[in-house]
Amino acid sequence: MKLAPIIDPSVRKPSPKPVRVDLRKVFMVGTSLWAIGLVICMILLALGFDVGRGQTMCAAGTVIGVLMLVWEHFDRWDYRRLGE
Numbered sequence: 001m002k003l004a005p006i007i008d009p010s011v012r013k014p015s016p017k018p019v020r021v022d023l024r025k026v027f028m029v030g031t032s033l034w035a036i037g038l039v040i041c042m043i044l045l046a047l048g049f050d051v052g053r054g055q056t057m058c059a060a061g062t063v064i065g066v067l068m069l070v071w072e073h074f075d076r077w078d079y080r081r082l083g084e
Contacts, residue, residue: 023072031065034058 038058
């Protein structure tokens with residue numbers, strides 16, 4: 001019968017610090033794509049196509065994207081303030 005080796009957690013290497021990334025670019029690109037989709041849905045709606053669900057989804061994506069940009073602004077503000 002084989003036993004598993006005993007691992008001492010204090011011997012483990014320390015974990016690396018998390019990398020700080022700029023999420024503004026990601027949120028801006030995503031929000032822009034949702035806004036473009038919303039404009040396209042509005043054009044299609046004006047042409048008589050039934051795009052109510054798509055329009056709602058694109059509007060929700062745009063609103064969520066703007067909210068995420070606001071969150072990122074305050075998160076970054078807190079991060080800078082704590083770094084001082």
